[in-house]
Amino acid sequence: MKDNEIKLLEIGILKGGSLLMWRDYFKKGIIAGLDCNEVTLDDNTGRVHVYRGFQQDTAILDTIRTECARDGFDIIIDDASHIAELTYYSFWYLFDNHLKPGGIYVIEDWGVGYWDKWTDGKKYYLKLPRDYKTYKVNLIDRFLGYIYKISNKKSPSSKSSAFLRRGCDFITAIKRKKKFKSHEYGMVGLIKQLIDEVGMGNLTAPGHGTIDNWRGSIFKSIEIFPSLVIIQKDETAPLKILNS
Numbered sequence: 158m159k160d161n162e163i164k165l166l167e168i169g170i171l172k173g174g175s176l177l178m179w180r181d182y183f184k185k186g187i188i189a190g191l192d193c194n195e196v197t198l199d200d201n202t203g204r205v206h207v208y209r210g211f212q213q214d215t216a217i218l219d220t221i222r223t224e225c226a227r228d229g230f231d232i233i234i235d236d237a238s239h240i241a242e243l244t245y246y247s248f249w250y251l252f253d254n255h256l257k258p259g260g261i262y263v264i265e266d267w268g269v270g271y272w273d274k275w276t277d278g279k280k281y282y283l284k285l286p287r288d289y290k291t292y293k294v295n296l297i298d299r300f301l302g303y304i305y306k307i308s309n310k311k312s313p314s315s316k317s318s319a320f321l322r323r324g325c326d327f328i329t330a331i332k333r334k335k336k337f338k339s340h341e342y343g344m345v346g347l348i349k350q351l352i353d354e355v356g357m358g359n360l361t362a363p364g365h366g367t368i369d370n371w372r373g374s375i376f377k378s379i380e381i382f383p384s385l386v387i388i389q390k391d392e393t394a395p396l397k398i399l400n401s
């Protein structure tokens with residue numbers, strides 16, 4: 158994207174240093190920044206635009222799109238409040254309306270959700286999931302494995318095989334349907350919620366899912382790093398078209 162005429166929006170810009178960095182990196186890019194505090198920048202290219210306002214204020218987000226990126230943004234970076242409720246509003250509003258199909262949305266510093274002292278964070282009290290060393294394959298596991306094997310071997314489509322498999326599925330479900338407890342506060346909870354969007358195809362699958370009207374995920378991918386989450390919008394997902 159480096160040499161393209163990209164449109165980038167960063168929310169939360171502090172003194173504006175990152176905007177100047179993006180301006181120099183994307184030589185033909187239009188760079189917009191939003192912060193709730195006044196920020197003045199020394200830029201002589203005319204490619205950097207700074208706005209004052211809140212990330213959760215959809216009116217200011219609309220204004221920035223209209224003035225800087227009528228065809229939509231290629232990249233949006235949220236380094237603003239790191240408060241999940243506010244991050245949630247601006248994420249979905251911008252992702253649905255103002256990010257181009259195939260565009261990239263970055264959410265920074267999601268790990269603050271593990272901190273008790275952070276506004277909407279909470280200390281992590283659950284044990285870390287590392288129980289595998291103690292697991293032993295027991296008799297029931299072996300028995301179910303054996304039944305699956307013979308039901309598949311002898312005419313897998315027959316009624317008796319299907320009956321056996323359903324029986325095994327039932328016993329397995331009773332044994333294994335477990336809740337894997339998870340930390341869900343603040344930014345951590347928000348990022349985990351985004352996983353549900355990745356699973357949308359299964360969530361809306363007729364006969365299995367709990368939401369009507371099948372649809373695939375509007376995320377092409379989500380990459381989760383220690384301090385960053387990078388979500389790419391699917392090429393087929395919509396973008397709000399502005400009237401000329």
Ligand SMILES: C[S@@+](CC[C@H](N)C(=O)[O-])C[C@H]1O[C@@H](n2cnc3c(N)ncnc32)[C@H](O)[C@@H]1O
Pocket residue numbers: 167168169170171172173174175191192193194210211212213236237238239243
């Ligand atoms: C971590 S700093 C941004 C650093 C900047 N991105 C950089 O790399 O230099 C966070 C900024 O977000 C701004 N901010 C906090 N809450 C905000 C909100 N609700 N809407 C807009 N900006 C907000 C703060 O004023 C602060 O300047």
